[in-house]
Amino acid sequence: MIQCVFCNTDNVKEVKTDYTRNIKGRRILVKNVPALYCESCGDYFYHAKVLRQIHEKIDKSLSKPENLDVYDYSNEISEELYALVR
């Protein structure tokens, strides 16, 4: 059973949510990001591996001239990695 790191309850479930960041004046949106949601705190927690993957992706896109500010995690990220964070 997964516990919330803040309130130590196990009201935590696996969900998919949107992840947004403002980087260098651009708003980045990543859809369908696997995360944990604590029903007691009302907070989302992202897996470290998922965040690393997202930020690598964002870093690459920031160096390109064309803007691609919306990603779909389930399309962009390999099934293999997804299995790792489950």
Ligand SMILES: [Zn+2]
């Ligand atoms: Zn909590």
